[in-house]
Amino acid sequence: MRALTPAARVVSTVAVVLTLASSPARADTSPAPKPAWARVLLTAELGFLGAAYHRIQYGKSGSVFDYVDEGGQKPLAPFWRLAAELRLARRHAVIFLYQPLAFATSVRLHRDIVVDELRYPTGTGVDLFYGFDFWRMSYLYDLFGRPGSRRELSIGLSLQIRNAKVSFTSTDGALQRSFSNIGPVPALKVRGGYLFRRGVSLAGEADFMYAPVKYLNGGKSDVEGAIFDINLRAGYRIRPTVDFFLNLRYLGGGAKGTSPNENTVGDGFVSNWLHFFTLSLGATWSSAE
DSSP, rough: OOOOOOHHHHHHHHHHHHHHHHHHOOOOOSOOOOOOOOOEEEEEEEEEOOOOOOOEEESSSSSEETTTTTSSSSSEEEEEEEEEEEEEEETTTEEEEEEEEEEEEEOSSSSSSEETTTTEEEEEEEEEEEEEEEEEEEEEEEEETTTTOOEEEEEEEEEEEEEEEEEEEETTTTSSEEEEEEEEEEEEEEEOOOTTSSSSSEEEEEEEEEEEEHHOOOOOOOEEEEEEEEEEEEEEEEETTTEEEEEEEEEEEEEEEEOOOOTTTSOOOEEEEEEEEEEEEEEEEEEEE
């Protein structure tokens, strides 16, 4: 058999390539992977908290104490929270949240104050503690929960368990008032967001309630209460299962009214209202789609 010349070899190779390129490609008959029916998402935030307004009063004849101007809450405080979320069938979400919130400060009083019928004279050194940790469980239903959807608009309910502890203790230990309260707080919840093509996302979330507490928890107290936990978030998806974000949050609310409480000595009246703001960086890890 006669050997091909170099030019003939080039022509033969080009002809083979053109033949393969013009041949119809075989259709991929393998089934597309189905989206996961259940997903787990873990979120952590770390940042700082600023108190814009925080006033408290124990007893109708008690002093209205300003935690920001008089109680040492002006400096920024550390802030963090943890959340775990289970998403089912793309539309349903169950969320578990833990939010610690505590201030421990020491001040010297510039005026007389009365806390639950106990007088603290001007010049008294006082160790203050204000803690309002809470746990929250929420359910959300996503109106746009379709495969491939980049939008979310979810509505649902939350049940928050408050764990409040407040104390005023003179530095010599002679004067002391301490209060604690644990109880459920129901709230409405909404969440929405959009994921853009380049992995940038914008989102917002709100838990809120304003109502007479006795009609919500069946108690005998005549207390008006409110909670507001509202945030705006800008994020970036660095991997299909990892998002980083910057979060601005408003935490507010409180309670006012009279209720029987074994922790109080006086008439049981309490007024406690606060407005806090947080700025945090966070990350969310999710299991595969």
